[in-house]
Amino acid sequence: MPPDPASLPEASHDHRVCLTSLLEHAEAVCQRRQVRLTQQRRQVLEIVASSHIPLGAYEILERLDGAKKRKAPITVYRALDFLMEQGLVHRLASLNAFIACFHESVDHTAQFFICRECHTVAELHSARVTHALRKDAKAAGFRMDEQTVEVSGLCSHCA
Amino acid sequence: MPPDPASLPEASHDHRVCLTSLLEHAEAVCQRRQVRLTQQRRQVLEIVASSHIPLGAYEILERLDGAKKRKAPITVYRALDFLMEQGLVHRLASLNAFIACFHESVDHTAQFFICRECHTVAELHSARVTHALRKDAKAAGFRMDEQTVEVSGLCSHCA
């Protein structure tokens, strides 16, 4: 995976604002649910959310060591598991990578458009896709549980 | 992953017939495309196609050693890469596993319903899903390339 490009996908968009409000949202969610957003978990969330492209667990791990000594991989996986449970982070199965969720929805069913050039990810909550799947599932007698919908292609910027 | 159950998902369905016609189809495809379905590739295809549940690369590897000595993992990955290029095998990203494609279509865009109980996989070619994605992609200015659509849930038998 290439290093982050210097500029953000949308110049007009100040990612620090997103980050701040994401963290506030995270605090609120955890408070409501009576679970703990510890320093470590918060830090992992910050790292994931600060990258506009998906990060692998070991990339997160690297960024976790400040000047200090390296932690064990499981540290990161545990934090990610927690964050995914709270719907604050998504895992992209096609990339073995993780991305923060900037949508404050209750339902964490999502679809992803992943640019194969710049690696930016657009997250959707598409009723259209879910309905289509639901219809096909019904026809097949299949009881849907979770969907993994990841589309690779070119974002508008790279196309 | 549990061992294969003794019986096939549909009792009425003779999997050996599928297997035979799949292999014939594979031969035809490779002949048409001027690529070689070598003994090794064919054997991997047979292994994948003989299992009605997805197999990991290392499971395929185990079944590849007859009484002979174990081959290197890359052997299997190379064969799988070839078979996927020919559209004869699909990789399921959510499982890190592989399944044979019994559909003889030209377009290898597919969706999968994966039973979390019995691990059977139903492969779809759903125009509905593809259209839904295409519409959302258009709205997002995203040029679709390949889709990874894997739904986990319960098949009619397990529900």
Place this chain on the structure above:
DNA sequence: CACGATTATGTTATAGTATCACAAAAAAAT
């Protein structure tokens, strides 16, 4: 506060998935 229960983190080891690099062999093209 003391206590036990629960939750989170540390530590070490290991399992599971996938690819690289280079050599040898087999098949195809000339």
Place this chain on the structure above:
DNA sequence: ATTTTTTTGTGATACTATAACATAATCGTG
């Protein structure tokens, strides 16, 4: 027959993820 291309062998290694058990921090309650 020789060159070229493709396939396979071989050994090493990278990358992704979890198990098992110990320690530490936090919480709830008396």
